[in-house]
Amino acid sequence: MTWLLTTVLCVFLVEIFVRLPLPAVISRINVIGRKALRTLGAKSVSDHWKEKVLLAYAVSLFVSTMKLAGYLVAIGAVAVFLIFIFDYLGAMVGEFITNWPGVLFSLVVATLYFIVRKFYV
Numbered sequence: 001m002t003w004l005l006t007t008v009l010c011v012f013l014v015e016i017f018v019r020l021p022l023p024a025v026i027s028r029i030n031v032i033g034r035k036a037l038r039t040l041g042a043k044s045v046s047d048h049w050k051e052k053v054l055l056a057y058a059v060s061l062f063v064s065t066m067k068l069a070g071y072l073v074a075i076g077a078v079a080v081f082l083i084f085i086f087d088y089l090g091a092m093v094g095e096f097i098t099n100w101p102g103v104l105f106s107l108v109v110a111t112l113y114f115i116v117r118k119f120y121v
């Protein structure tokens with residue numbers, strides 16, 4: 001029963017992970033970082049304008065990073081909630097996934113599901 005519920009947990013979390021716009025947020029962070037580095041290295045931009053532009057980049061980078069952190073916290077919250085529900089039902093999923101066999105099983109199931117989902121969806 002524990003193995004089955006762990007599989008359900010992994011499939012559910014992979015679905016949430018795939019449906020969230022994580023690549024867009026990560027891409028935005030990369031773009032802002034590249035712009036900030038390019039601005040820092042520009043010889044033609046005065047220090048005064050570098051200060052103003054880098055402040056704007058810092059704010060955008062902070063907002064994007066907080067958005068990414070919020071998505072990751074949401075995924076973690078869903079995982080913890082489901083584990084508590086499964087443990088309440090007596091399955092001991094929390095104990096199972098904190099041991100090496102559970103970690104390895106979860107990793108294999110999530111990876112296989114992600115690969116299969118990518119080819120068939």
